Amino acid sequence: MLKGIPQILSPELLKVLCEMGHSDTIVIADGNFPAESMGKNGKVLRLDGHGVPEILEAILKVFPLDSYVEEPVSLMEVVPGDKVETPIWNTYKEIVSKYDGRGEKCVGNIERFKFYDKAKEAYAIIATSEKALYANVLLQKGVVVE
Template identity: 45%
Template sequence: MLRNIPSILSPELLYTLCAMGHGDEIVIADANFPAHSAGPTCIRLDGASATAVLQAVLAVMPLDAFEPVPALTMQVVGNPDSVPDIVADFQSILDAAADHPAQLGNLERFAFYERARSAFAIIQTGEHRLYGNIILKKGVIEA
């Protein structure tokens, strides 16, 4: 057992977050995302929402302060200016929990899939809200 570690973070996920280096990216994906076929290691957290996982990850991992847009979501197909409720929730969590809060960016659906293929890992959640996907770029731990 460890203290001050959100219990939603499994040993495999903690190891993955620790193994990532500055600039590596991790995807938090909803239940519909093609996580296993995308290529990177897939860590399953089927009983968790994407927002709960985002909150927990940001408790232990810094966002890249050198990157103007260290967090990206997927655009709504056919309505790229739309902001789904879950994306608004992601922004609220970034504002409250990130050590370097940033405005979310977004990518067209297939560009998001392509970017996810080069991620360090994908966390597949049990999130059922559509567009519950976010890519995070890891920052540095400042001394």
């Protein structure tokens, strides 16, 4: 165990976050996301039993968001015609606002299949047990300046 590191961040996940360089991306995927098929070219980490908000919060405590892009946090858009509410997005925006001075302005949406394309290119995908629909988040890493 380490001091100051959220316990939800496993040694394997900490290693991945540390290995990632500027502009690399990581996906925190909900329970319905096809993590294994999307992550064939990267790493898939399992955090079963946890939801996306708690993982997002823990990661952002140690992970800088990219300051060179307007929206380093991307959410999967709801497919037109799907009657789905996404209140979890407000939770994500609140969490992001705690760790990035741009607040919710640095959170954007990506069409579903474009999100899948970006997920296939991500450095890693974290598979969770999140039950909310359209609860996937893509983070783009920034530079540590401290």
